[in-house]
Amino acid sequence: MRHRLSASGRRLGTLAGLFGLGVLLWALTPHFLTVSNLLNVLEQTSINAVIAAGMTFVIISAGIDLSVGSLVAVAGVVLASTLHAGMPITIALAASLAVGFAFGLLNGLAITWGRLPPFIATLGMMSIARGCALLFTEGRPVSGFDPAFRSIATARLLGIPAPVFVTIAVYLMAHFVLAETRFGRYVYSMGGNEEATRLSGVNVRLHKTLVYGVSGLASAVAAVLLTARLNSAQPIAGIMYELDAIAATVIGGTSLMGGEGGLGGTIIGALIMGVLRNGLNLLGVSSFVQQIVIGLVIVFAVLIDTVLKARKG
Amino acid sequence: MRHRLSASGRRLGTLAGLFGLGVLLWALTPHFLTVSNLLNVLEQTSINAVIAAGMTFVIISAGIDLSVGSLVAVAGVVLASTLHAGMPITIALAASLAVGFAFGLLNGLAITWGRLPPFIATLGMMSIARGCALLFTEGRPVSGFDPAFRSIATARLLGIPAPVFVTIAVYLMAHFVLAETRFGRYVYSMGGNEEATRLSGVNVRLHKTLVYGVSGLASAVAAVLLTARLNSAQPIAGIMYELDAIAATVIGGTSLMGGEGGLGGTIIGALIMGVLRNGLNLLGVSSFVQQIVIGLVIVFAVLIDTVLKARKG
């Protein structure tokens, strides 16, 4: 029992951080705590949140994926070009997800069969995929789509933007996979002790490869949201997204050492980042100071956690 | 015996990679294998190489330092402002190194006393230090220095550019510290098994904090080279330098898991990156394709190694 508490205790620490940030902004600006602004934050957070969901799988498995931003670009330009080629939306979506998944699997294969450190394999892919996206589009954005496609970003249900539903769906599904399925178990145990997992008869190579596939898939979903939102797919989209996704995951309590963590924390981590950026814009903080504040919040969000943890024992 | 060989075996693999790359370029372009071009490559490599030397300490200790690029900026603008304030070069150099060291120590303190994961602490610092550099200079570069100061980059001895000597000095010193001193031994042992090191009575907090100090110091040395080279210190200098430094270190055979590696590999790793970029420019490869090639070379440079290693045992 207590162990389960301690895991969610960690999450509570992060939640407290999010809450504190919210209260602070509420005190500082009347524009923060309005329905329209909060929906706004949720919508803005969705893209990072979706990528971070995939990243959570990777980090729990004791890996890292630096290529997510470039995969967003590749999946985005594939999506956009398929749409521009006059294909139906479903085909375009399928193509984009397939490409994201495939690039993710390539990462996985480089790591499992090539025995490359994940950092290096995905750093290489970051560069390769970016190059592919640029070559494919000759460096130009592909813009302008049907309202039908754009409704993925623009539709509202009960006033709530569609991307928020997509994010919720992604998290429910990902949480189910991580918490309830065999694959999810293997993700944790590979991260906790890979050799013991292998000796327990788990096909580590297969499952680890799939983990990166999942991350690629998540990037592709994010690419769909981004492309619909911006009405444009850019070959230079997603630069530095990996840092935001990793930060959200780690702020959410998933350890970079692998073996522990979960999606409940990650979504809170992503919201902290989203609320922070939103608040800084609302307050009109100067661009130089913004960087300092963002850095401090990242540090303190995690610090709250470690302090709470240390106090407990 | 064979176990002791395996470490340098790893380095030989990387060396083979560098050599292969060199031969390839030699075959492809007459401009590569000229004395002036090779000196040129060495000079260009020096900045990344110096940062990577510090990064090697950090990674061997099982950490990571994402803030190096921002620290280059901070140390650079401090150096430049001190020079512009009319201070003697030595004072300016000392101020710059002290600032780099101090920011590095802050990283270390956040990690040891704040118990933050290095990724998060230095990610925060990356943003904070960048903000400081921008704030300090109001976003403008500080440029134009004495020829005396600039000679750090422009001087030649026997035709060899001064930065090459600086790099060699840094590597000799760093290698000595890592291989021969007690501090160096602790860097390895903290990375290999931190708990065992603590239980052996080593002051892990102190030494780990110092490791990040060393990395900050290396960034400051790189900042001196960069400022002298560009005759200007920019608050936006060094963006993404961390990835190059980490890549050089890991290509050089230092494991991101910590506990093993060394500077001999890192310098080769840095040279691979430098030679590669040089070659691609000489060949006039389009910049989109360059990204793909760079990604592939990063992957293959490490792949050679793991394959050689696997073959051996």
Added chain:
Amino acid sequence: MTDMSQPAPLLQMRGICKQFPGVRALDEVAFELQRGEVHVLLGENGAGKSTLMRVLSGACARDAGEILIDGRPVALHSPRDAQALGISTIYQEFNLVPHLSAAANIFLGREPLVGAGIINRGKLLADATSLLRGLGTTIDPGVRVKHLSVAEQQMVEVAKALSLDARILIMDEPTSALTESEIDELFSAIGRLTKRGVAVIYISHRMEELARVGHRATVMRDGRYIATRPLPCPIPTLVRLMANRDITQHFPTPTRRRGAPLLHVEGISHPPRLHDVSFTLHRGEILGVAGLLGAGRTELARAIAGADVPTAGRVVLEGRPLRVRAPSDAIRAGIGLVPEDRKRHGFVPGQSVAANLALPQLRRLARAGVVDRRRERALATRWIEELRIKTPDASARVLTLSGGNQQKVVLGKWLAAGSDVLIVDEPTRGIDVAAKMEIYQLLDRLAADGAGILMISSELPEILGMSDRVLVMHQGRVQAVLDAHEATQERVLQAALGLAS
């Protein structure tokens, strides 16, 4: 002892308390140590022995209680404090740095220097060599520790602890991975130290060692101090104090019967540790594997179980040749391996007891890829009871269990898998007497149900008491195969030394 002029005891611990979430690990524990004595600390798995020692070595903070050395209270907050007070520790869990050499590990934190901060490599190597040789080992001090076997690593730990000029030497199960000859060397080293007045706290579950090395024994149970007895003392008495009940100290009378050949191993090799090993294992049989440190027993187990891929030879299971390229192949064919190095190969420390027990059988416990939590929990509950694993509940993380209980989890994981062929490599390492007997019964029952068991052990009594046949290895080859009735201590040892066949 009653002499009034006698100075205060070297060490006194009083009222020591330590609470972990959900577990009262130490409850008002008292402990006393005289100069020059070897004081044995006894208790069942999870009794709190290691925790008490971790408190004494500054590795873990106490909640209450005081520690006196030479009658004076001392502040003990970090391993450095302990070192300064002359307390040196061999921890139950290995605490070596895998990438560093044996020599570097031995002197970690106390490197000999030439000038400011520069290591005197020559002296370091020379000192390490003489320490290791003094212990009768042939370990190359320049080899990285990760390349050493578990036993060799344990010898490095011993050397490290001895190298400290300690007044109090704590040894938490130093012999769990050692064979007879190393144990002898260790004991004579202990003898030399005590003559110099060094006091030793000695923890072990190998009851037969106690009288050979110890002067007094203190028994703990459930985190409490129970009693202190001078040694020698009848083992059943000590066991009764530990378990608070009578434990039969006999190996179970076999209920199994040897059946048809099950596993046939033919010329299996994995140089340089394993050469051309052949044997047959039958259903209902326990085949013991004996040998000295480094004889290749572990390699044999790993090769059969697919952990390493053998370079030559074949494995035939019930007449069908097996192609084993990974552990998953072996497991699917019904071969399970309880590995020797539990920390590295045995369990996932951050995962719960339940998840660890379920890991090899998730395929069975899952429907359409979804894990059936009810069945997982049932499985965990069953094996926690069966093996009497001391844990707050099935969701406790394995890393919070005591060493012996961790070993039980590893064992339970494979017992639960219901393998046809079960290979157990040092199955009772670190397990208390009472639990050992239960495990022996379990192994017997499994064999009786038709499994074949390959039992590797460095404890000769265990080999002799449990095996139907004994396979003795020497330098990676089969030196002898002895039937139970012809297997005596002398014959096995002779074969292990490569003398007879």
Added chain:
Amino acid sequence: NRAAGTGTTGRPRVALVMKTLNNPFFIDMQRGAEKAAKDLDVDLVVQAADRETDVERQMQIVENLIQAHVGALALTPSGSREVVPVVGKANAAKIPVVIVDTRLDQKAATDAGVKTASFVGSDNYRGGQIIGEYLVKVANGRAKVAILEGIPGHETGDSRVRGFKDAIKGSPGVTIVASQPANWERDQGFNVFQNILQAHADIDTVFACNDIMALGAIEAISAAGKAGQIRVLGFDAIDDARRAITDGKMTATVAQYPDEMGRAAIEAAVKAMKGEAVPADIGVRIGLITKENAARDSDKK
């Protein structure tokens, strides 16, 4: 072995080094340069850093091209002072340098004694002024403006903002109510402007330092249901922006005609290589693109 400045084909070889190719502006420039190279029958090498901010990398590229003995260099400086040393190196190697798009810092160049064959382009400060002046005119001196900045500390964006601010200085009715960085990116342009709108519902004008961010802001405006109520001013006149202006979603942008810059730069570089006289300053059109001229005025077809 081969004569300096000749490529594998034996034709003279010139290089165009840009800030980055991750921006349609520079791709257009490349296209103009390629056309000129074809017309003039020279080999063209085009290189750029991955990041617009990475002036050290740009310096390396130039050094490497000096090693490759190109006949002439056209360079769009990532930093107006920071490239001065490497221009000096080109001078030393007797490779003529044509500066494109961003002027060298006059003082730094004089101090270092470097020589350039020519400057081709218009400047970012002037562009900022043009759009600012336009705003003052169309807004009749009353506007509440939000600015979307580029990467903080990046010279290109800074000069555009300075020009813009200087142009509106004389009109007290034109006020800047928010100025936030969106790092040149479309998604950040969207997010940041969406956030700014939450805090300042009365904003009627947004000036984005490049069209990419402006296009993001347009999406934020339509998401907020304010399409048509907010003036969107951009910079660069990339295709998507022209289209948005034609569609009435965007108000104006500044065209710097990058392909003309590219063409003129290569022409100047080739002349300099041949030792012919080149004007020190080759002006390239800079102009405002609004609905009136968006379709007509194209530097493409």
